[in-house]
Amino acid sequence: MQPRSLLLITAFTATVAMAAELTQFNPEKSQITFISKQMGVPVDGRFKKFDAKIAVDPAKPEAGKAQLEIDLASIDTGSGEADAEVKGKAWFNSAAFPKATFVSSQVRAIGNGRYEALGKLTIKGTTRDVVAPFTVRQEVGGALFDGSFTLNRLQFKIGEGMWTDTSTVADEIQVKFKVFVAGDSAKSAAKK
Amino acid sequence: MTPKRYTRTAIALHWLMALLIFSAFPLGVYMNDLPLSPTKLQLFSYHKWLGITILLAAAARLAWRVTHPAPALLAMPRWQHLAAHGIHHLLYVLLFAIPLSGWLMSSAKGFQTVWFGVLPLPDLVGKNKELGDLLRNVHEALNFGLLLLVGAHVAGALKHHFIERDDTLRRMTFRYKA
Numbered sequence: 001m002q003p004r005s006l007l008l009i010t011a012f013t014a015t016v017a018m019a020a021e022l023t024q025f026n027p028e029k030s031q032i033t034f035i036s037k038q039m040g041v042p043v044d045g046r047f048k049k050f051d052a053k054i055a056v057d058p059a060k061p062e063a064g065k066a067q068l069e070i071d072l073a074s075i076d077t078g079s080g081e082a083d084a085e086v087k088g089k090a091w092f093n094s095a096a097f098p099k100a101t102f103v104s105s106q107v108r109a110i111g112n113g114r115y116e117a118l119g120k121l122t123i124k125g126t127t128r129d130v131v132a133p134f135t136v137r138q139e140v141g142g143a144l145f146d147g148s149f150t151l152n153r154l155q156f157k158i159g160e161g162m163w164t165d166t167s168t169v170a171d172e173i174q175v176k177f178k179v180f181v182a183g184d185s186a187k188s189a190a191k192k
Numbered sequence: 193m194t195p196k197r198y199t200r201t202a203i204a205l206h207w208l209m210a211l212l213i214f215s216a217f218p219l220g221v222y223m224n225d226l227p228l229s230p231t232k233l234q235l236f237s238y239h240k241w242l243g244i245t246i247l248l249a250a251a252a253r254l255a256w257r258v259t260h261p262a263p264a265l266l267a268m269p270r271w272q273h274l275a276a277h278g279i280h281h282l283l284y285v286l287l288f289a290i291p292l293s294g295w296l297m298s299s300a301k302g303f304q305t306v307w308f309g310v311l312p313l314p315d316l317v318g319k320n321k322e323l324g325d326l327l328r329n330v331h332e333a334l335n336f337g338l339l340l341l342v343g344a345h346v347a348g349a350l351k352h353h354f355i356e357r358d359d360t361l362r363r364m365t366f367r368y369k370a
Contacts, residue, residue, distance in 0.1 A: 078302040
């Protein structure tokens with residue numbers, strides 16, 4: 001092969017790779033929320049602080065990698081009394097275990113433009129495998145990964161003692177995430 | 193023509209209302225001071241279910257009252273007539289206003305009301321912390337008003353029964369013969 005065409009191909013591949021892989025997590029455009037059931041009634045909550053290291057090509061999410069870190073003390077349950085309670089020992093014990101982490105191990109396509117991320121979720125010293133289905137939406141400057149999974153709180157000892165009673169607070173917590181990842185160019189453009 | 197006595201339905205609704213209020217009110221005061229626990233969450237739900245039951249009973253009662261006139265008050269000084277009427281009117285207002293303020297407060301605080309865990313009531317206002325805190329104060333103030341009015345209502349009934357020894361209280365019983 002001619003050196004000139006090799007150079008062209010290299011340049012082309014590099015451009016494509018640069019344009020395709022997104023690595024800049026944007027917390028402002030992202031959110032982690034959850035729905036618990038209290039006395040059978042769905043109640044919304046969210047985490048205000050979380051961080052992520054993500055490298056993903058939205059056109060080929062199967063090759064993507066993600067690590068998320070959630071600051072558990074940043075929880076907003078909708079009531080100050082409950083916020084204080086869930087930071088305590090019976091729930092997150094956020095003084096001893098300040099962060100929840102998710103580390104992806106695999107992403108696979110499940111059809112209809114949907115994917116699922118498999119990985120390890122660690123909360124309060126307990127690690128479990130989770131599978132989180134998600135969709136990808138390309139947006140200006142990046143892509144939004146939108147998904148959810150059900151977490152069984154008792155598997156992570158979230159709510160010990162009297163709170164193990166699931167007739168008041170159900171075991172299943174639906175965790176929803178919207179994670180926005182931008183490309184490098186978007187970041188440098190935003191910085192100007 | 194004004195009837196001589198209350199209908200049995202009116203009497204039943206009156207005492208049902210009394211029972212519900214004398215359950216929901218102390219429950220509300222008690223649960224408010226409890227530290228957070230599963231019991232507290234249960235009591236909040238029971239209180240909300242009672243409140244919505246009161247709202248429905250109030251609607252039934254008002255509808256009945258409008259279509260079935262109450263007997264005239266017994267002979268008593270004019271100021272007592274005015275006081276009794278005024279208190280009755282205000283009580284009717286509170287029977288609606290207190291459950292409504294509680295319902296709205298629940299919505300504003302992001303905890304939907306689901307009657308007996310079965311029937312979800314629509315959230316008439318969105319989640320809003322400031323509005324939730326305001327409605328909480330309104331709910332509390334209205335209940336303080338209710339406490340005073342029910343106190344006056346009961347005191348009046350007892351005064352008529354034990355001091356004037358008239359039929360005012362007896363008229364609110366099923367066995368009363370006009």
